[in-house]
Amino acid sequence: xxxxxxxxCGGMLYTGNTANMMAAVCEKRATFEDMGRVLALxxxxxxxxxxxxxxxxxxxGVMEGGAGILAAKALVGKTSADLGPILVKAVFCNWLVCxxxxxxxxxxxxxxxxxxxxxxxxTFVSIGFEHSVANMFLLPAGLMSQDQITFGTALTKNxxxxxxxxxxxxxxxxxxxxxxxxxxxxxxxKKA
Amino acid sequence: MAFSGAREELPTxxxxxxxxxxxxxxxxxxxxxxxSNVLSPTEAFEALVQKGEANAASKxxxxxxxxxxxxxxxxxxxxxxxxxxxxxxxxxxxDPGL
Numbered sequence: 001x002x003x004x005x006x007x008x009c010g011g012m013l014y015t016g017n018t019a020n021m022m023a024a025v026c027e028k029r030a031t032f033e034d035m036g037r038v039l040a041l042x043x044x045x046x047x048x049x050x051x052x053x054x055x056x057x058x059x060x061g062v063m064e065g066g067a068g069i070l071a072a073k074a075l076v077g078k079t080s081a082d083l084g085p086i087l088v089k090a091v092f093c094n095w096l097v098c099x100x101x102x103x104x105x106x107x108x109x110x111x112x113x114x115x116x117x118x119x120x121x122x123t124f125v126s127i128g129f130e131h132s133v134a135n136m137f138l139l140p141a142g143l144m145s146q147d148q149i150t151f152g153t154a155l156t157k158n159x160x161x162x163x164x165x166x167x168x169x170x171x172x173x174x175x176x177x178x179x180x181x182x183x184x185x186x187x188x189x190k191k192a
Numbered sequence: 193m194a195f196s197g198a199r200e201e202l203p204t205x206x207x208x209x210x211x212x213x214x215x216x217x218x219x220x221x222x223x224x225x226x227x228s229n230v231l232s233p234t235e236a237f238e239a240l241v242q243k244g245e246a247n248a249a250s251k252x253x254x255x256x257x258x259x260x261x262x263x264x265x266x267x268x269x270x271x272x273x274x275x276x277x278x279x280x281x282x283x284x285x286x287d288p289g290l
Binding site: 013019022062065071106134136182 | 268
């Protein structure tokens, strides 16, 4: 649902950008500096948009009751895991997300795009993988619903490891892999 | 026959089977990419590369704005899951798989 909006309504996500920037870099149509700049800007923009939306939800009162309790519980769960499992969960998450992005570009109609995004995304949500942009909403939502865990803890124990894991899988497992299979990386030319 | 003459001129993906050619032979000559409703993986990858190229060329403020927009869209989806799952505590307790 959210990814479909982002794809078709002019939104842009850090997680999908890891794949498309790496793809462009592998095809020599963008530089690593471009990739770094686009990723940094979209990360900051996503964090801003998500936090703003979380604050607005809190203000509007839709975060009262069960939703707030769950957000606080999710925050505790997300910040108490070890570094290794978080990284692996982040890698698997964005692998699915970027495949969903690629799959949706293959479909030419709205129904096809919807299904091709929905299935991989609900797969990672159900398993409980870590998506950096979704966490940019869930972590502030949790932070506003309790007062034990600080913003710094959320940042270092969850958001930064997840960001790194997402970048790894988006760039290497999808961007570079697809370039190897279908693009110029696999052709053995101009590869230093 | 005048009618069959008009039919000859219609553009068709497959040549109508002649007397000597069986139907299965005619289908074997069909280019599936002309009637397929999905892009091939190669075409999809090209679309991905073009997206990356366009991102690299767009203005920083535009990138920031559309990222903030994307963040809000994700927030909507995440809020739905919080609102539904968070307000179904008995369901979650009885069936953690949901």
